[in-house]
Amino acid sequence: MQVDRREFIKKAALSAAGAVLIGSMPKSLMGAARGEDGLIWQKAPCRFCGVGCGVMVGVKDGRVVAVQGDLENPVNKGLLCAKGYHTSHILYGEDRLRKPQVRKNGKLTDVSWDEAIETIAKFVKKNDDTFAIYGSGQWTVAEGYTAMKFLKGGCSNNNVDPNARLCMASAVVGMLTTYGVDEPSGCYEDFDLCDTLVLWGNNMAEMHPVLWSRIVDRRAKGEKIEIFDLATRRTRTTQEADHYLEFTPQGDLAIANGICNILIQEGKYDKNWVANHCNFRAGKDGAGSPMTFEQYKEWLETYTPEYVEEVAGISPRELKLLASRFADPSKKILSLWCMGMNQHTRGTWINNLVYNVHFLSGQFGAPGKTAFSLTGQPSACGTCREVGTLAHALPGGRVVANEVHRQQTEDFWKLPKGRINPKPGHHTVAMFEALNKNTLSGVWVQVTNPAQTIPNLNEITDKLKNRFLVVSDVYPTITTDLATVVLPSALWVEKNGIFGNSERRTQQWFKMIEPPGEARDDVWQMLAVAHKLYEMGHPGMINRDGDFLFTFKDENGQEIEIWKWEVFNSPDVNVDRLLYEEYRPFTKMKHKDVAPYDVLVKNRGMLWPVVQDAKGRWRETKRRFVEGEDPFVKEGSGVDFYWGKEKDGKARVWARPYEAPPEIPDKEYPFWLCTGRVLEHWHTGTMTRRVKQLNAGMPNAYVEVNAKDAAEMNISTGNMVKISSRRGSINLPAWINGRGSPQKGLVFVPFFDESKLINEVTLQAYCPLSKEPDYKKCAVKIEKV
Amino acid sequence: MPISGYIVIPKKGTVDNLIAQLNQREDVEVGIRNQKGFALVAATIDDREAKAFGKDLEQWETVESATLVYHNFEDTVTQAATSV
Structure with a gap:
């Protein structure tokens, strides 16, 4: 009886598997499983921070209806934070951008994709040497890679920098x-x-x-x-x-x-x-x-x-x-x-x-x-640092100032010799200073909100409005308010993607749902502009074989017309995979070998360097430079810093000595100001402030004041306080002995609130080596108002 | 003994070898196939073994993907109850 029953269950298992198989799984569902609840569950990394937690995303009727921590993911083992549990809600804010817009007579006006793409291409064609791309640590690997190839390979212009400049x-x-x-x-x-x-x-x-x-x-x-x-x-x-x-x-x-x-x-x-x-x-x-x-x-x-x-x-x-x-x-x-x-x-x-x-x-x-x-950020490592979306860099740890590196990149990209410009572009702060001075004529901003995050905002905001500003985003922001062209973007599981987290883990996910309205992938947006430039005869969009810069061919040698949305969006074409596999050889150049796309599909991410062992299995590396773990370490060395400068x-x-900061409190401005984030909100709050539960938890910015300072100044929690620096001022309610408690003489303000721009107060000073601004200390005064 | 059903997508040109290799094992049975792949059922000793089998299968060089679409725990529960 037992045998019969087991045979029965086996037949049931075979029928179930067969039914799904015959149901012709689309590519995007490979690796997906249908739960008892009727939902299709698929893996993805969380959209938010650099931890890179794994989530399981439940989709029903073309909509994400559930998210849960991925028990199989070694990063979080099933656990998520408040933002992670609410990730799906970021997709469904009422004011998602759904149509491309171009500013006409001072007003953003809905236009077709064709018009928006042509508007951008015409401007870039005339100004390809003074145009910039300002990207993000929230760019997927393919997005960052496309931007690099487009501007550095196509326009001989190195003015690509990410918001990761502000954090990493x-x-x-x-x-x-x-x-x-x-x-x-x-x-x-x-x-x-x-x-x-x-x-x-x-x-x-x-x-x-x-x-x-x-x-x-x-x-x-x-x-x-x-x-x-x-x-x-x-x-x-x-x-x-x-x-x-x-x-x-x-x-x-x-x-x-x-x-x-x-x-x-x-x-x-x-x-x-x-x-x-x-x-x-x-x-x-x-x-x-x-x-x-x-x-x-x-x-x-x-x-x-x-x-x-x-x-x-x-x-x-x-x-x-x-x-x-x-x-x-x-x-x-x-x-x-x-x-x-x-x-x-x-x-x-x-x-x-x-x-x-x-x-x-x-x-x-x-x-x-x-x-x-x-x-x-979720891919500050995977995209900005590994792809190298920085003003001085090229993919694979190459730098534009090095002739050999330029030649290597030109070979990878099939560019004519000398196409890549040897002069580094502007790093982030310098980029906005150049836009301010009009030495840069325009910028394409993707996946970030600089009008809220650049330090000393008063110096840049008004001028940005006078430049050719393209913004690809998912919601209206104070940056889209200034834009010449606004492009509605696909978000998270509305597109294919790859992120690289803090611990060198590269994680892949498939598109699971369609974006709303006419929103489209950022990768496609850039490919479409590149191809429009190609059609217009821009010489940079042609490689040394005479082909379009982003040429990919199918198994029969036919060009895949990835600049056409219907092709790009087809379930039979995975542009993310094409771009990632084109990029992957770069990663071998500094022993950062990332895993093949198809291997990533099967895993909850892998820690690079990923190499094949003698049996052909792909093996990740937990600890770099350590013998027995890192395949590139010299035998017998124990620890081998194989890229050490002295070789x-x-x-x-x-x-490195102690050095006093450039601005310290004095009689006029006696307090330190420190800025930062809060648990509930992601950066400038454009996504998390649209999640009811998160916004209810932290609806507005505030200023934390030390209890003794507050007592001396007769400030109580809830009192309005004016915070002023030499650059600007804002008014905020005080919070004393709240979630945080600053040392005496220091105040803390979060930066998520677009109605209270603390970056009008912060200092435009940065590390001279990394060019990263200091948002953690400047001198301010506070007054009860 | 749990029973798990999988859809296996083989790498291009490897399907016949892969099926032959799987058919040599006593704990698996290959079912219906089409141009994309085939159905597979595996009977394992316990859940740990089931999980290990799935993970191992995904790592086979000739396997593009192996997706678990059916899993039966009932025998495990019955066994546990019997042993008590």
Whole structure:
């Protein structure tokens, strides 16, 4: 009887599988499964932050009706944050952009796609050398790659830069100057294995809540993990910390040097690790000059605990406590940071210095021992850093200033020799300054909202309106308000996509639903303009074979007309796959080998470098530079920084000094201003403010004021406070002892609220190496109004 | 013993070899096929084994994709009840 029953179930299983098979699965449903609830469930990474949580997206009748954490995804193991659980709602705001618009007689007017594309192409044809593209860490890999090839390969113009310049550039230059190649060595598994966590100005509880849960949940399982929260304000993260070390803004530079000084003075640094893996370097720029360990030791002597207390405000006891953990070789220490260190006028230096601490203590290159830069955006790594959508860069870690790199790229793209311009374009702040001065005539903005996020906004906003501004977006924003052309875009699972997260995990998803109205993919928009230029005879849109720049052929050698929406949008054509596979060979050039598209389809992302083993299986790499894990590490080296600048397999320990910030509080402007994000909102709130549940949780911006300062100024929660800097002012309600509590003399304001533009107040100063602006400190005054 | 039904899409030109290879195994049965792929049923010892089988199958060089479309837990429950 049992056998019969089993046979019956087997037949049922075969029938079910056969029925789906005969039902002719469209390509977009490969990997999808129909649940008992009648929903088609498919994997995707979350749309929001750089953590890269996996979500399962439930679709019914062409609409996303459910989202749940993906239990199979190793990033989040089924857990999501408040934003993640509400991701699907971002698709369905009432005011989604549905029609292309062109400004006519001062007013944005609905037009056809043909007219919008032709308007852009005509302008670019005349101004191809003064046109720019301003993109995003929320660009998919294919979107960023298309923009690069379009402007750098098609227009011989390097003015492509992303909003990631505002959040990750210091981490990038920090890694490049430390070990010669971008992106972290470790992975999220190190979060499970460390026993000591040091947060360098990082409010993980709100900014990376799922990873934070991954850490604090370990305590619930009985594991011990000691948390140091180095910060300028108490936050929800502080509530879980064992030690809160409150430092004066910019004091982190001195703290890191102070730890190194203690380790060396007390003879508690890891001598073998240092001898085997470190070179020493002095200087303020990116190149520096060599120095000996003895010279470095002498240089560090300034950073006594007393000096650190003077400039950073933490006591000698606190500094020694933190240093004692790095002095203990039995510890497994993980350092984490994000905007607190990166949005810093010495962002590159502080990144260098945190590596110094880990290198001197040997806390690097082993499970649980690493220094890890968290990313803000879902594909700041995958797109901006790996594809290289930066003004100076080319895909695969190539740079435009290097002739060999240009030639390699010209070969990959089949361009005539000399097509790629050797002169780097404008980085983000310089790009908007150039638009301001009209040395750049126009810009195409995709997936970002610069009229809310560029520092010192008053200087740029009015001028943008006078330039040729194309904006591809999903909702009206204060940037679309200024636009000449507005293009309605497909969002998240309305298109195919690939994101690369903080831990080098490349994750792919398929289009699951149609975008609303006439909204179309950003990739298609750029391909359509490129082809229109080709039709107009623009010489840059022709490759050296005489073909269109973006030529792809089918199995029969016939050109796929991907610039035609009906072809692009056909279920039989996957342009994302075509572009990704064209891009993939670039990634081998700096040992960042990403997995083939079809392998990504089958996996919940893979950590690059991904290589095939002897049996032909694709194998990911958890820890770069580590023997036994990273396939490119030299045998017997243990740890091998194979892209180290000195070409000896070593990384650099930098002598970078403490330097006061460019604007510090004074009599007239006696407070520090720090800006940032909140749990409920994603960046400028254009998506999350349209999600009822999230907006109800945090409807408006506010200013956090220290309780003592508030008492001295007779300010209570809810009182309106005017915050003024030398650049501008805004009024906000005060919040005292609320979600966060800043140190005395500092106020905090979130930037999500488009009706309260704190970036009219912030300072236009940036790290001279990374060009990343400092949104974390400038001088303001506050008045009760 | 769980029973799982899959749709297997083989890599181009590999379907016959793949089916022959699968037919050598006692725990699987190949069902209907068309130009895209074929149906497959697998009987495994427990859920862990079922999961491992699915994951392993996806990694086969000749497999483009293997999608789980049917899974029966009933035998596992019955067995557990019997053993109590």
